[in-house]
Amino acid sequence: MSRDRKLAWINGLLLPLLNVLTAFAATAVLFLLINVNPWEAAQTLLYGAFGYSEGVGYTFYYTTNFIFTGLAVAVAFHAGLFNIGGEGQAYIGGLGAGLVVFALFPELSPLVMIPASIVGALVFGAAWAVGPGYLQAYRGSHIVITTIMFNFLAATLMVYLMSKVLLEPGQMTPQSRLFPDNAWLPFVHDVLANFGIKVDRSPLNMSILLALVVAILVWFFLWQTRWGYAIRATGRNATAATYAGINQKKIIVVTMCISGALAGLVGINELLGYHHRIIMNFHVGYGFGGIAVALMGRNHPFGIVIAALLFGILYQGGAELAFEWSNISRDIVVVMQGLVILFCGALEYMYKPWLMRWLVPVSDSAKGAA
Amino acid sequence: MKKTAINKLVKGLTVALATGAVSMSALADIKPAVVYSDAGKFDKSFSEAVWNNGVKRFMDETGIEVKEAEPTNLAQVEQYMKRLAKRGHSPIVAVGFSQANAVAAAAKEYPDAQFTLIDMVVPEPNVQNVVFKEHEGSFLVGVLAAMKSDSDVIGFVGGMDIPLISRFGCGYEQGAKYQNADIKVIHNMTGSTPAAFGNPSKGAELTRSQMESGADVIFAAAGGTGNGVYQAAADAGKYAIGVDSNQNHLHPGTMLTSMVKRVGEAAYQSYSAAKDGSWAPGVQVMGLAEGGVDWALDEHNRGLVTQQMEARVNDVKAKIIAGEIVVHDYMSDNTCNY
């Protein structure tokens, strides 16, 4: 096998796999410490994620969110940008989706309503990312800092809007009124029922298809268009990109818009797909989870879909664990997810030197460099 | 033909008997459950009160296990609620108004399960809704605050800025003005999200600023945030009024009284009623008359409340129960015009 091939396998498959296994091993130790049999816990987790149709629905429902945010992080990453603002962009994207629904005639056909609302989510998500992008490109403010700050701004803005402006009259929960039902994305269980397939109700809705289509589009965009080319060139070698006549500032702003728009689609899955109204904090955790998903998925849409599924499993299986095991609290589940993020994100390359020594001997690497 | 008809009849009867037997056994041996708010069980507020005064108490007294579920997001609230219903848990107590949507969905899907929703109304035939007339209880403590105040300025610190909390504030203000038309009531809300119910330092900060504006009695309707309010008042030697449970013992000497709202009681009663077979759906409005809200007078605040004050407050209470005083409910029109 050529060195390139080997490296691709190591980086793309072996390393993420080892990282996940390490995280699971650490979780197992944690479970032993709190007197939980890790093997049984793993069975519960997997049963929760795949054991029955409702659980499967929830797993894919969470997966959908992670696909959107994972793609958002990845697109920015390809331009060399670290978009930590997925949370805020998702939140504001949801706002956009909802505002469009409320702005249109409630009698409108779903075929108009839903696409319009999706555009709303894209535009609002992008709008929330364009600020940090502009500040990075033209004012040199670091994107990590600004996107984090925009998360706080989004949270504050939504608190204001939800409690003062969009609040359904007479409601205590800060939530808007219900969307008219022609703005509801069909649930997967309803769609399947039309084909005579009976599955339990779950929040899983047609957004999952949207997510898969978007993943393919992102792949196409990054690797099959000149814009994607410009983005990747900028991320890989900014000097060479300038040489190639690529306006880096513009690329930064545009990339952030795309990234934000993708994150904004979380609002479609959550609001159009399930809650059917604008609610607070529907986005929490998905923006940050998307970073881990993108890292684990090696910023490739295919990898991201797989990694998002893993996170979907952790979310739903984790809920199952917390529900079934009285000595596993919901916080332990968060710790478990944190361990996966730690080993796959922060300690991403922990095993790499060792793997390289073992699998790619020096003579091989010298040959590759020549 | 005939034979099959008889067969059917027999089968039907067996089924009926079987179901009857099931519901009979459910009477004797209930499988209660609770779904806490997504802020967690120990939120120093609502969920914790339901645990302490309802769930724990019921388990201790009856030895019946109450299945607890702690969701992390709203999708899980519904998921857990349906799962509990599917597994035959009943009654299922839903803690807080934010679970209304989930209760509505689960109640429709599982018409045989019984749900008790606190602080919100979902009109389903198998849902028991427990709502409180917080404005009535608040009116009483407003009267007392106005009598106790020397500065003729009193304060209100709310938790999350929602109509429910404004209902407390509005009732409190009405009571104070009823007692003393010239009194000034300062209103502050801690925040606009559920986190505002768990922010004692912000509560203390608001209290200090109210005291700087002259307030000498401060009513907190803010869950865990209230602890900061009471501490700040105690530090300054001013009076504070507790909420939800009787909090007079927290700072004896400065806790003027507490506006008791018996949420844990609601959970406890739901379980007990189910155990007795007397559980009934519908809306239970828990006002002064029903004992759902009240003011607290015990050994901790006895020294602060004069005979005259006590008589006056009880007089007002009687008038409210009798309908002579009608306390405006903020949530009826989302305004505090009375």
Added chain:
Amino acid sequence: MTYAIQLQGIDKRFGAVHANNKVDLAVETGSIHGIVGENGAGKSTLMSILYGFYQADSGTISVFGNAYRFTDSQQAINAGIGMVHQHFMLVDNFTVLENVVLGAEGGYALAAGMDAARRELKRLANEYGLHVDLDATIDSLSVGLQQRVEILKALYKGAKILILDEPTGVLTPQETDELFKIFAALKQQGVTIILITHKLREIMAITDQVSVMRQGTMVAHVNTDATDESQLAELMVGRKVLLDVSKQPGKPGESLLKVKQLNWSDQHGVARLKNINFDIKAGEILGVAGVSGNGQSELLDVLTGISRLQQGSIEVLGKEFTAKQPFDAATMRTMGMAHVPEDRHKMGMITDFSAAESAIMGYQQDSELNAGVWLKPELVRQRCSELMVAFDVRPKDVQLKSANFSGGNQQKLILAREMERSPDVLIIGQPTRGVDVGAIEFIHQRILAMRDAGKAVLLVSVELEEILSLSDRIVVLCDGEITGRMAVEDADERKLGMLMANVQESHDPLQAQMQEAVQ
């Protein structure tokens, strides 16, 4: 005679790059020893090995007669070596004193160590004339004073041997004079100084001995008073095997590229290009000779729209560009200019990209490759394989990562990309740097073919041989200025070498003056 430093057979490879090839060096105690060589000649690698940053693959190091094997710079410091880097290693918002004691605080309690350090620094300052306000923060000091702090830092840590990497690159002439006075004082006190530079005039002015490096090898050790600048320049640039380039007489047409009054300063405000004027006609190659680092890169970047034009004008095919109308690399490309950059890894290609992707860099917007925004992969691959055939790039694998081609093949791919579109103006930097001999000839022929096809070619190269064999006319850059221009028939290596060092054939008054200042 005692030697402060003796290096023998130092060998270091970075992958395929042979950075130091069996290098020997002996530096006499108490002398000022210059090391000259072009960028990439291996000077910095050698000094990094001496300072413990890198470890040599083979060879021995001895300092004051003791053999060492440094694995980190602390060991080198302990052996008495101090280094002043080209880019200062100072904490901007710390005071001079804090910077000097950084890493040598002496215990956990800062105050005691600081007092001791203050006394010691005062002594050093008096002894060597290194006066600087110990309580001033670094960012309030001029570059010259910051450098002084670096020297103090090294001396404070007990350095008996000072290595200075391009110390005058950032200094004004006055500051340079001051620095040389300090050198003289240090020398007086018995400190050994190793001076790395490519400014030959400074070498002549201050050093006792000089060593010349070229392409990783040590090519000469000479006593300074036994050599002169033009000889050093020749040694640095070296001679390649004379390649047989058959060149037809040129038929220059009208001017396609005119550069007028070009001035350009870098981000620190240092003038890198001074008053550059030239023009290139159709069917003509203009060679730009010079020791690298004298403004060639900046010239290339400004001409091709990579760096922003600040002053002056550039006229391409009759269209004039000034500072008022910003243009970028894409603008220049659409004007019919193509650019083969000096550094193919940094600029010419993206090493992580496949060959096919690198082969469209700069032309990703081409309507021939795109259907709408769809950059059609099969067209991209097809373009690349065409280029590979035309320029004989091997292996002919369009999917192979760009990094995995040899230097020559990478360069051929870039040349193919830029030349196959038949641009009117071709800007080429170092066309054969790091390219094997076989490819050199091929590349030279291609460049001449461009000229014969009536294109205007600007050829920037540090290889005099290349300049002489390809150019029709030659300009020489030194320190950002054009120090000479001539037709190729009038040029020879010696002439160019002198212009590259900016010395007149006869006596140089400035040089004499500097030597006086030292003595």
